[in-house]
Amino acid sequence: MSDNVKIRIEKATKVFNVYERKRTEPEEISVPRGHAAVPGRRTVASGVQAAVSGLQERRDRKKIRRSKLYALKNVSMNVNRGEVVLVIGPSGSGKSTLLRCINHLEELTDGSIWIDDICVTDPDTDIRKVREEAGMVFQSFNLFPHLDALSNIALAPIVVKGMPRPEANKRARMLLKRVGLEDKEHSYPGQLSGGQQQRVAIARALAMEPHVMLFDEPTSALDPEMIKEVLDVMLALTEEEGMTMVVVSHEMGFAKAAASRVVFMDEGEIVEVGSPDKLFNNPDEERTKRFLEHIL
């Protein structure tokens, strides 16, 4: 592996089993000899028919079909050190699943993911190492409502790394300052606006000193006027630290300002990869064009 590659995803495949009751057509049902089936009719006049329809229901219940849903289908890509990759795609296209597989919140069915030389998908790997390496920010913030902003940030270093509380608090204050919330250290998540909550969530992820940040639609749950403050923090992260980031988002402005590559996913596959300029203005694939027409 070249030194420059930070995240390597090889043939990642994730399959969900979907169970659904199969509709049996009345014609298909074999009826005990001598009794006539009444196709499609459930109004029961005689006892014989009641028995038949009872039979049919039992058959219906047994015919549960297992089908496979590919959340990810043979996805391969590399993310280089310091690169910002934006993943876009329609809902259900597997972009969040891909992100969640990178820090093993979900397991791949097949394929492998590497962060540096740690294999995320190897069952022998200590997953906690992976998660220290890759911080994650969620669409719905997921701050801990029973802790104030400072403790939200300081908790993981104290619990996971065994850092003494005064030191953890000191570093948490520095992180709060970095996301512009130094006056909010004693506020509880319920007292903060959405944008402020998401900035605390970013600070919380940074407290573990990750080298990769994964953003799962960080601005989708925000009011329009709060989106900018969150994007600014993310932008500062790439510009000042050269943080490697994978961002699931449809923020064109952020893509143009920070993204080195944009990945378009649809139905669990990577359809197209390109520079933001190329992909947004002059995409090669028909599917990409159709999608962009919808969101622009």
Add this chain to the structure above:
Amino acid sequence: MKREVSTDDSTLIPRRDERDIFSAWKISFFGAIGLIIFLVIYKPNPYARILLFLPDGVLRTFQVTVFAILLALVIGLIAGLGRISKIKIINKIATIYVEVVRGIPLLVQIFYIYYALGRIVRIPDIASAIIAMSVCYGAYLAEIIRAGIQSIPLGQMEAALALGLSRRQAMRHIILPQTIKVILPPLGNEFIALLKDSSLVSILAVSDLLRRGREFAAHTFEYFETLTIVALVYLILTLFFSWLVGLMEARLNRNVR
């Protein structure tokens, strides 16, 4: 009365108004105390004697209740965590415990532990009373604790795991502290129910409040007077408990909106 307009949750879902002098709790609590005082002064002959006869029973009832609550909490927490365990066998055992114990009347369980098991190991009456009550209420608490844990949004566990916490650490630092807030009101209900159900142990010759009352009435045949006082004392005890639970609730709600 002065009214204020507030825009917090209480306008949508009214919360208990603590500043109200005539809250329902105060009416019942001080009403009960007032009634006892009134009866003792008005007719000291049976009432004062009854009241002096009862303190031992109150103490015993209190003792049984408190020990049973503590033990039931331990059992309930273990069984509740067992109910959400991913290990199948632990899950099954916890579920069977809850289903079996929940399905047998407490009175039968008390008899069973004292008399039926008494043929194998002799358990002192108070101990068997406490064991029966905590085994029974442990099952109820287990269900409350399980439901409370499951009511915490999945994202909380995810966020904790994503930060590198182990499942156990996430449970201890993130999930359980939030659960306590959710389950406190139903937990308080169970504690009060347990206090009342502790009157069942009087059949084991444990001289709790009810049994002391009956002992007194057996001599004097003043059933009406005695049971009135017994009922009022139970009421005061349960109201005291509900006040305690309300206090804890307020403490936990102080921080978060």
